[in-house]
Amino acid sequence: MTVSSADWIARDNAAVWHPFTQHATWIGDDPTVVERAEGPWLIDTDGRRHLDGVSSLWTTTLGHCHPDINAAIAAQLETLDHSTFLGTTHIPGIELSEALIALAPKGTGPDLTKVFYAGDGSSAVEAALKIAYQYSSQTGRARPTFVRLEHAYHGDTLGAVAVGGHDLFHATYRPLLLQTVGVPSPGDRSLGPDRLRIAIDALEATMREHGDQTCAIIVEPMMQGAAGMFDYDAEYLRAARRLADKYGALLIFDEVATGFGRTGKMWAAEHAGVVPDLLTCGKGITGGYLPLSAVLAAEHVYEAFLARPGDSGPRTFFHGHTYTANPLCCAAALANLRVMGEQDVIGQARRLGERLAKLLEPVGAMPGVTEIRRLGTMIGVEVAPSRDRTGFAVCQAARERGVWLRPLGDTVILMPPLTLAEPETDLLVNALAEAVAEVCE
Ligand SMILES: *Cc1c(COP(=O)(O)O)cnc(C)c1O
Numbered sequence: 001m002t003v004s005s006a007d008w009i010a011r012d013n014a015a016v017w018h019p020f021t022q023h024a025t026w027i028g029d030d031p032t033v034v035e036r037a038e039g040p041w042l043i044d045t046d047g048r049r050h051l052d053g054v055s056s057l058w059t060t061t062l063g064h065c066h067p068d069i070n071a072a073i074a075a076q077l078e079t080l081d082h083s084t085f086l087g088t089t090h091i092p093g094i095e096l097s098e099a100l101i102a103l104a105p106k107g108t109g110p111d112l113t114k115v116f117y118a119g120d121g122s123s124a125v126e127a128a129l130k131i132a133y134q135y136s137s138q139t140g141r142a143r144p145t146f147v148r149l150e151h152a153y154h155g156d157t158l159g160a161v162a163v164g165g166h167d168l169f170h171a172t173y174r175p176l177l178l179q180t181v182g183v184p185s186p187g188d189r190s191l192g193p194d195r196l197r198i199a200i201d202a203l204e205a206t207m208r209e210h211g212d213q214t215c216a217i218i219v220e221p222m223m224q225g226a227a228g229m230f231d232y233d234a235e236y237l238r239a240a241r242r243l244a245d246k247y248g249a250l251l252i253f254d255e256v257a258t259g260f261g262r263t264g265k266m267w268a269a270e271h272a273g274v275v276p277d278l279l280t281c282g283k284g285i286t287g288g289y290l291p292l293s294a295v296l297a298a299e300h301v302y303e304a305f306l307a308r309p310g311d312s313g314p315r316t317f318f319h320g321h322t323y324t325a326n327p328l329c330c331a332a333a334l335a336n337l338r339v340m341g342e343q344d345v346i347g348q349a350r351r352l353g354e355r356l357a358k359l360l361e362p363v364g365a366m367p368g369v370t371e372i373r374r375l376g377t378m379i380g381v382e383v384a385p386s387r388d389r390t391g392f393a394v395c396q397a398a399r400e401r402g403v404w405l406r407p408l409g410d411t412v413i414l415m416p417p418l419t420l421a422e423p424e425t426d427l428l429v430n431a432l433a434e435a436v437a438e439v440c441e
Pocket of ligand 1: 121123125154155156225226255256282283
């Protein structure tokens, strides 16, 4: 006898506490119980198919259950399941580090030459923040302040929350947070058409005032994702690089969302031709299969952690997790990078983004739509609030048309797998257009 979705949801509600979820309304929202997945499709326990329009929270780059990644994980499982990265090393961990360094962005700034692993985007950010602070204390004087952008999202652990700028996730924990200075975001539409200039001037003024206390400036390059897809001008990143150098702070690019082809290039940094001192990545690194993230570090940062005769302290980076660089995760990531290279996934992603832009033009002209923001296949469709949870209502209406979406407030996010085929791309946009028409007009 098969168990229906309704039964699973009742059992879920009795035993599970979901992330970023209000459980008072969870059951009423009729959640989808995913039983299996293939390519861009999620199939629920009632046999219904849903197009995965947000890549399972921005991670699935090649579609689900890709044969090459499946095979790589299975083969790794036959060889080595897990072995600690504290005191031993292993082949997939070494090979993945070499591959990431070979793919690292090039441009104004240092070469990224070392890879430090973590498990999720948040934990990569956490590691980067600690590295930046420790770097400052080991190269001169401890600088306890981080400069962060308003509306930023860098994850949900306390360090990552501290450098975020999203009040909904931030306000409750304020008494617990690190020392930071928030600066206006160049992607913030409320600053008007001069937002780039305003943001650069503000960063300059902030660094003049707090630069000697600042160990790092952290930004999501080119696109603030969780803010609701606030894209911004590459010039800001060039200014941030210049100001970080001028005041002796490190520059951190959080590419957890933007990395691995999401923006139509391997890294968002490439749009600006700027290289940070630390680059965090996660989400798409394993093609969306397994939890893995990394910090790519410049050589000068790594060197500051090497012990020297006469040092007062050990200089070691005392940080790492039980499952750091788990071989199964590394094997999945290596297979993902191989497929990306062999099948020109970056080119596919760029073309998919351009095709989506074209298809979305009429949607942008609909009366219920305020603005469409896009870089590559990161797309935010902002709808005018016409009822309680308008964005959510649009996603529910799209679900009835076979497309699964998740909003950020009243911005409906489209972030499909990078390899999405034309018929599914058409379905995605048509379902959205019909949902907007139904809910907003
Ligand atoms: C999602 C995200 C994170 C957090 O990653 P998790 O894997 O959810 O911990 C950090 N930074 C950015 C830019 C993100 O989009």
